[in-house]
Amino acid sequence: MVSERANCGPNCRLGDDVSGPRFSKFRVTPVCDLRLARPCFPTKTFPHTEPFQCTMDVRKKLAILADAAKYDASCASSGSKSTRPDSLIGSTEGMGICHSYTPDGRCVSLLKILLTNYCIYDCQYCVNRISSDTRRARFTVDEVVDLTLEFYRRNYIEGLFLSSGIIQTSDYTMEQLIAVAKKLRVEHHYGGYIHLKTIPNAADGLIDEAGRWADRLSVNIELPTEQDLVQLAPEKKKPQIEQAMQGIRGKIDEYKHEVKAGFQPPRFAPAGQSTQMIVGATKTPDVEILRTASSLYTQQRLRRVYYSAYSPIPHADARLPGQSPPLVREHRLYQADWLMRFYGFDASEIVTEADQNLSLEMDPKLAWAIANRHFFPVDINRASREELLRIPGIGVRSVDRILKLRRLQKVATSDLKKLRIAWKRAKSFIQTGDHNPGLADLDKLDLGRRIRPQTQQLLLFDAASSAFSGEV
Amino acid sequence: MHFVEVNSFDQWRSEARRLIVQKVAPPEIHWATASAQPSLFDAGLSAQAEALAESPPPPSSTFTVPHAFVSLAREVACHRDTVRWELLYRTLWRLLHSEYQLLKRVTDDDVHALAQMRKAVSRDVHKMKAFVRFRKVSDDREGDTYVAWHRPDHQIVRLAAPFFARRFNDMNWSILTPDESVVWEQGKLTYGPGVPASEAPHEDALEGLWRTYYASIFNPARIKDATMKREMPVRHWKTLPEASLIDDLLRRAPARVDEMIANSEGISQTAMRFMPTELSLDKLRLAAGSCQACPLHGPATQTVFGQGNPDAKLMIIGEQPGDREDIVGEPFVGPAGQVLDAALLKVGIDRKEVYLTNVVKHFKFIESEPTGGPQRGKRRLHKKPDSREIFACRPWLEAEIAAVRPDTIVCLGATPSQAIFGRDFRLTSQRGKLLTTEWCQRTLATWHPAAILRMPDETRRERMRDELTEDLRTAVQVQAG
Known part of the structure; x- marks a missing residue:
C-alpha cells in the first residue's frame, strides 16, 4: 500500500509538488533544551537520606522521582471537556489519550512524577517513608515545568500528574506543587491536563488555588478502613483525609453552582477529584473496600476510586510480607466498582462469597447471576434497562443498543451475537425472540464451571484493559 | 455494468450522487479505488470518472439522506478496504429505497460491516493521536x-x-x-x-530523557505484556523511541522482583511482642527490662523505664536516656535532668509528684575516638533515635500513658513532640501552646533541657531556660484550673 499515489484532495495546497523530498533539509538539534546540571538547594536535611548531591542532573532525578511515583495507579487524563481559554499549547477535549504502554500493561498518559521523595511520614507500604533507605531527590519547580513542556511538545504525554513527599509542612509542600501548575498555566499558557495531588492538612486557601490551575485534584485515602490506617499509616487519619475530600467537593459544587447561575467563576478542578486505595496490604475483605468506595462516590462525589494491588517495593519495610501483587483481585474490584457506578448494583449485594471477598474465578456480575438465578431468564425484548444491565456478559453500551434496536424489530439470538456481547457468558440467562439453546443450562448445578473462563492465565490477560475500560 | 474509480469521500459522493440520479442499482456497479491495482475492466475509465466528478450535479438530482449517514461515510471512506465504496453505495441505495431507518438496525449485515469499518478508522485515528x-x-x-x-x-x-x-x-x-x-x-x-x-529526522536529544522516564515508571512486579501489545501494537514500535527498551525491561523484571521481595529493611517487630498480659506500671517495667524489639538493646547497659508517681497529673516525656541514665537505670538523672529539676523547682513542682519517661527506652550513642587528655578512653556521644526505633519502642510509651492517665503531658524536644503530635509538628512555631491530642486533653511541647545545655549562645541559652520554666508553669496552671 505504500506505493500508492499521494491522496491529493481538493484542499491540497501543495498541488502537484511531488518532486524531491521536502523535509530532508532539517537538521537535528544536538543539545537538549533542559539545563541538565542545575544545582538544587535543599531547605532541610532529613535522617536516613544521602546527603544532597548538588550535581545530580535532571536525568537522575527523573529516574528516582518517576520510580517513586509509579505506585500511584491513577492515569486518567479525561474529564476536562474544553481547553482553557488563552491556551497556546495543549488541549483537553474530554477523552484522554494513552500515549504509550509499559510491559506492566499500564498506560503512560501523564508525566507522573513526584516533586520530591523526601518525606516526613513513615507509612509502611510506601517506598518514600522516612525510614526507607531509598535514594532521594528533589526537582526544582522550573525543572518540572521544562520537562512537562518538552515532553508535551513531542506528544509523549497528555499532561502532568504531580505528587510529592511531604517536606517541612503540608502547606509548604502544597505551595511548591501549586507553583508548578501556576507557572505552566500563567507563564507558558499551557492548556494541557494537570492532576495535582493535594497534601492532607494543607490550608484551605491553597486547595482553592490548586483547583484553579489543575484539572483534577486527588487525596489518597490510602487504605480502606480506619483500622488499616492505624496499622500501616499511623500518621494519617481518616477524618482528616475525608475532611480534605469534603473541602474539595464543596468547592467543586460551589463552582458548578455559580456556572449554573450564569456567572463565569475561575475554573475549579473541572475534571473532579479521585482517590486511591491500596489493596492487599491488610486483611480487609472486599466487601469493606467496596463499602468505602461506595460512600466515597456518594458522599464525596469522586470521579474515580483507584484500587492498587499492593506491590512489592524496593527497600520494603520488614513489617510487610513480601508478595506478588494480587492482580486478579484488583481486577475484580474494578469490575465491582463499575457495577456500582454504571449497573445499579449495591456494594453489599455484589459480594456473594461466604468469606466477604469477591470470587477470583469469575467476574462479580456472573457470580451474582449464578447466586441469584431466580432473577433469570431475562426477556431481551421486554425487560427494563435495569434488568438488562444485570445480565452477565452484556455491557452498558450493548444494553443501550439493544433498547434502540428492539423498537424496530424483535431481537433474535443472531442479532445479539453481532452486538459484541460475551455470548458465552450471556447465553444461559436470556430469552431471545427466537430459540436460544443456551437457556437450557440455567438450572444446571455446574453452571458456573461451564461458563467461567477456563484458565487463570486468560484472566491475567483480560485484567488490565478491562480494569480501565470497565466492560464487564 | 458501470466501472467507477474513486479515492476520496468527495469523489465517491459525486459519483454516488450521479449514479443514484441515474437509478443505477448497486449490483450494476464495479467500484475500485483509484490507485489500487487496475482490474481488467478499469483501464481508461478513471479519467472519465474524474471529469464527471468535477461537474456539479444537475439541480433535479437533489435528494436527502440522514445526517448520520454522511458522517459515517466520511469516516468509512478513510478505510483501506476497497469494498467500502460498494458497501456505502448499497447502504445509500437502501436508505433511499424505503429503508430510511436502516442505520438504526445495527445488526443488519451492511450496517454492521460499516460500523466495524468506522470503528477501525476511529481506533486508528486515536492511535495516531497517541503514537x-x-x-x-x-x-x-x-x-x-x-x-x-x-x-x-x-x-x-x-x-x-x-x-x-x-x-x-x-x-x-x-x-x-x-x-x-x-x-x-x-x-x-x-x-x-x-x-x-x-x-524524517532520526533522533531528538530529548528521547534519552523520555526513555529514562519510561523505564522508571514501569513496575516489574506486574507483567502484562499481552495487554501492552494489544493496546500498543508491535507494528507501531518502530516509530516509538521508548519501544527499544521493552525487551530488556521484560527480561530483567523477574530478577528485580525477587530482589525486592528478598530485601526488606527496618525492624520487623515492635515492643508489642514483649508486652506483659497485665498492663500495670510494675509489670510493664519488668517486661521492658528484657525488650529486644530494636537493635539498641545490644550496646546499651539497660532499659531505662519511666519513673515517678503512678497517679501523676503531669507526665513529662523526653527523647531517650543519656549516658548517665543508662548507667544508673533511671530517667533524667544526668546534666539535663538537673536543668529540668531546677525548672520544676522554680515552678514549685515536686519531682516526686511527676511521672518522667522517654520515647525510646534505650540509650543510643556513638563512641568518639579515644582522646589523649585526662579523660582517657572512648566517650559515648548521644545519637538521635531514628523513626524505626521510635516506632518499635512506641508501645511502651502508649502503655505508660494508658496506665498513668495524666491530665497534662509535656513533651521535651522535637522527638517526643513529633511522636505525640504527629510528624508535621514544628517545635519552633508551636512550643508552649496547650493542644488537645488523642493521648491527652492538654498536651504541650517545650525545649529539651539537653538542647538548652548545647546552646552555645549564652543569652539565647538563658532565654530557653526561662521558656522551659514558663511552659512548665503553663502546664501546671491549667492543671490547677
Whole structure:
C-alpha cells in the first residue's frame, strides 16, 4: 500500500509538488533544551537520606522521582471537556489519550512524577517513608515545568500528574506543587491536563488555588478502613483525609453552582477529584473496600476510586510480607466498582462469597447471576434497562443498543451475537425472540464451571484493559 | 455494468450522487479505488470518472439522506478496504429505497460491516493521536519545527490533523505518513504527498530523557505484556523511541522482583511482642527490662523505664536516656535532668509528684575516638533515635500513658513532640501552646533541657531556660484550673 499515489484532495495546497523530498533539509538539534546540571538547594536535611548531591542532573532525578511515583495507579487524563481559554499549547477535549504502554500493561498518559521523595511520614507500604533507605531527590519547580513542556511538545504525554513527599509542612509542600501548575498555566499558557495531588492538612486557601490551575485534584485515602490506617499509616487519619475530600467537593459544587447561575467563576478542578486505595496490604475483605468506595462516590462525589494491588517495593519495610501483587483481585474490584457506578448494583449485594471477598474465578456480575438465578431468564425484548444491565456478559453500551434496536424489530439470538456481547457468558440467562439453546443450562448445578473462563492465565490477560475500560 | 474509480469521500459522493440520479442499482456497479491495482475492466475509465466528478450535479438530482449517514461515510471512506465504496453505495441505495431507518438496525449485515469499518478508522485515528512522536529540528530561518513520521493503518491524516492543530497551536509541525503529509504553519493546515520514513529526522536529544522516564515508571512486579501489545501494537514500535527498551525491561523484571521481595529493611517487630498480659506500671517495667524489639538493646547497659508517681497529673516525656541514665537505670538523672529539676523547682513542682519517661527506652550513642587528655578512653556521644526505633519502642510509651492517665503531658524536644503530635509538628512555631491530642486533653511541647545545655549562645541559652520554666508553669496552671 505504500506505493500508492499521494491522496491529493481538493484542499491540497501543495498541488502537484511531488518532486524531491521536502523535509530532508532539517537538521537535528544536538543539545537538549533542559539545563541538565542545575544545582538544587535543599531547605532541610532529613535522617536516613544521602546527603544532597548538588550535581545530580535532571536525568537522575527523573529516574528516582518517576520510580517513586509509579505506585500511584491513577492515569486518567479525561474529564476536562474544553481547553482553557488563552491556551497556546495543549488541549483537553474530554477523552484522554494513552500515549504509550509499559510491559506492566499500564498506560503512560501523564508525566507522573513526584516533586520530591523526601518525606516526613513513615507509612509502611510506601517506598518514600522516612525510614526507607531509598535514594532521594528533589526537582526544582522550573525543572518540572521544562520537562512537562518538552515532553508535551513531542506528544509523549497528555499532561502532568504531580505528587510529592511531604517536606517541612503540608502547606509548604502544597505551595511548591501549586507553583508548578501556576507557572505552566500563567507563564507558558499551557492548556494541557494537570492532576495535582493535594497534601492532607494543607490550608484551605491553597486547595482553592490548586483547583484553579489543575484539572483534577486527588487525596489518597490510602487504605480502606480506619483500622488499616492505624496499622500501616499511623500518621494519617481518616477524618482528616475525608475532611480534605469534603473541602474539595464543596468547592467543586460551589463552582458548578455559580456556572449554573450564569456567572463565569475561575475554573475549579473541572475534571473532579479521585482517590486511591491500596489493596492487599491488610486483611480487609472486599466487601469493606467496596463499602468505602461506595460512600466515597456518594458522599464525596469522586470521579474515580483507584484500587492498587499492593506491590512489592524496593527497600520494603520488614513489617510487610513480601508478595506478588494480587492482580486478579484488583481486577475484580474494578469490575465491582463499575457495577456500582454504571449497573445499579449495591456494594453489599455484589459480594456473594461466604468469606466477604469477591470470587477470583469469575467476574462479580456472573457470580451474582449464578447466586441469584431466580432473577433469570431475562426477556431481551421486554425487560427494563435495569434488568438488562444485570445480565452477565452484556455491557452498558450493548444494553443501550439493544433498547434502540428492539423498537424496530424483535431481537433474535443472531442479532445479539453481532452486538459484541460475551455470548458465552450471556447465553444461559436470556430469552431471545427466537430459540436460544443456551437457556437450557440455567438450572444446571455446574453452571458456573461451564461458563467461567477456563484458565487463570486468560484472566491475567483480560485484567488490565478491562480494569480501565470497565466492560464487564 | 458501470466501472467507477474513486479515492476520496468527495469523489465517491459525486459519483454516488450521479449514479443514484441515474437509478443505477448497486449490483450494476464495479467500484475500485483509484490507485489500487487496475482490474481488467478499469483501464481508461478513471479519467472519465474524474471529469464527471468535477461537474456539479444537475439541480433535479437533489435528494436527502440522514445526517448520520454522511458522517459515517466520511469516516468509512478513510478505510483501506476497497469494498467500502460498494458497501456505502448499497447502504445509500437502501436508505433511499424505503429503508430510511436502516442505520438504526445495527445488526443488519451492511450496517454492521460499516460500523466495524468506522470503528477501525476511529481506533486508528486515536492511535495516531497517541503514537505520533515529534522530533525537534532547527531551521535557522524559520525557528524550531517539530516533525513526526507515522504509519497509520488507514488513510486518516485529514481526520487526525485538526486535533494536532488545536493541541500544538503555537508550534510549527509536520506529520509525515506514507500516504499523505500535513504541515501546520502560521495557523494553516497544508496537505501534501506521502513521504518515506527515511526523510524524517532520526533522533531528538530529548528521547534519552523520555526513555529514562519510561523505564522508571514501569513496575516489574506486574507483567502484562499481552495487554501492552494489544493496546500498543508491535507494528507501531518502530516509530516509538521508548519501544527499544521493552525487551530488556521484560527480561530483567523477574530478577528485580525477587530482589525486592528478598530485601526488606527496618525492624520487623515492635515492643508489642514483649508486652506483659497485665498492663500495670510494675509489670510493664519488668517486661521492658528484657525488650529486644530494636537493635539498641545490644550496646546499651539497660532499659531505662519511666519513673515517678503512678497517679501523676503531669507526665513529662523526653527523647531517650543519656549516658548517665543508662548507667544508673533511671530517667533524667544526668546534666539535663538537673536543668529540668531546677525548672520544676522554680515552678514549685515536686519531682516526686511527676511521672518522667522517654520515647525510646534505650540509650543510643556513638563512641568518639579515644582522646589523649585526662579523660582517657572512648566517650559515648548521644545519637538521635531514628523513626524505626521510635516506632518499635512506641508501645511502651502508649502503655505508660494508658496506665498513668495524666491530665497534662509535656513533651521535651522535637522527638517526643513529633511522636505525640504527629510528624508535621514544628517545635519552633508551636512550643508552649496547650493542644488537645488523642493521648491527652492538654498536651504541650517545650525545649529539651539537653538542647538548652548545647546552646552555645549564652543569652539565647538563658532565654530557653526561662521558656522551659514558663511552659512548665503553663502546664501546671491549667492543671490547677
